[in-house]
Amino acid sequence: MPATDLSLLIEAAQEAGRVATAFSGSKVKTWHKPEGAGPVTEADLAVNEMLENKLRCARPDYGWLSEESSDNGDRLSADTVFIIDPIDGTRSFIDGSETWAHSLAIVRHREVIAAVVYLPLKGKLYSAASGHGASLNGTPIKPTDRVGLTGANMLVARPVMDAQHWRHAPPSVTRSYRPSLAYRLALVAEGRYDAMLTLRPTWEWDIAAGDLILREAGAVTSDRKGEKLIFNNPDPRVQGIIAGNTRVHHDISNALI
Known part of the structure; x- marks a missing residue:
C-alpha cells in the first residue's frame, strides 16, 4: 500500500x-x-x-x-x-x-x-x-474484553433477535441500534458496544471500511456463517456480518442457525 x-x-x-x-x-x-x-x-x-x-x-x-x-x-x-x-x-x-x-x-x-x-x-x-x-x-481504539454473550451490549435490529435465527432461544442481550451500518461497526471497534450483527445480504460499501477498522482494533469480523469477509465480488454483497471481540464473536457464530 x-x-x-x-x-x-x-x-x-x-x-x-x-x-x-x-x-x-x-x-x-x-x-x-x-x-x-x-x-x-x-x-x-x-x-x-x-x-x-x-x-x-x-x-x-x-x-x-x-x-x-x-x-x-x-x-x-x-x-x-x-x-x-x-x-x-x-x-x-x-x-x-x-x-x-x-x-x-x-x-x-x-x-x-x-x-x-x-x-x-x-x-x-x-x-x-x-x-x-x-x-x-x-x-x-480497541474492542471490549467482555466474556460471554449473555448480557452483552449489541447493536442489532429487532428482527435479527427472532427465534428463527437462533439454535436455541435468542440470547439475552441489551439491544441498541444506529441507522448507519458503518457507524455501528466503528462503535464496536471503539469498545462502546460488545458486538454488532446483521443477517441480511449487505452491500460492500456499507461495511468495507468498518471491517478493517474492527480488525485493526483487535476485533473479529465474519459473514453470518463465520466465513472471512472478502470484497470486490461480482455481486458486491456479503452474507451479513458478525463483529465483536474474539469470545463474543465465537459465541454469536455458534448460537446462530
Missing part, C-alpha cells in the same frame, strides 16, 4: 464532510431508488462526484465501487479498488440527525488495506491501515 493511501482517504473524507454539511438535510432534494432500494439525495450525489474525481485522479489505476456510481464491472480486473459509501445513513441525513457517515475503503486483492469512517456532525473520524492499528481522532 502506498504510504499516503490512508492520508488520501482521510483528506477525502474531511472534504466529503464539508460538501455534505453545505446541504440542509430537511430541505435537500430527494429521490427514491428503484425496487425499494432507499432514498438518495443531491448531497449523496455531490459527495460521490467529489470523491470520484479526487480519488480516481490521485490513483487512476485503482478500480471504483460506490453506492452512487454505475458499476460496469471494470473494477473486477483491478488489483486495488476504492469501495465508497458517500453518505451511509441517508435517511438520518434527511431527518437532520447526526448519525450518518462517510465510509471510504481501499481493497487490495479482495482484502481491505486502508479505511476511514467519518461522522462530520459528531466530529468522529475512525481510521485504520493494515498492520498499523485503528484510531478515533488519532487515539488508538
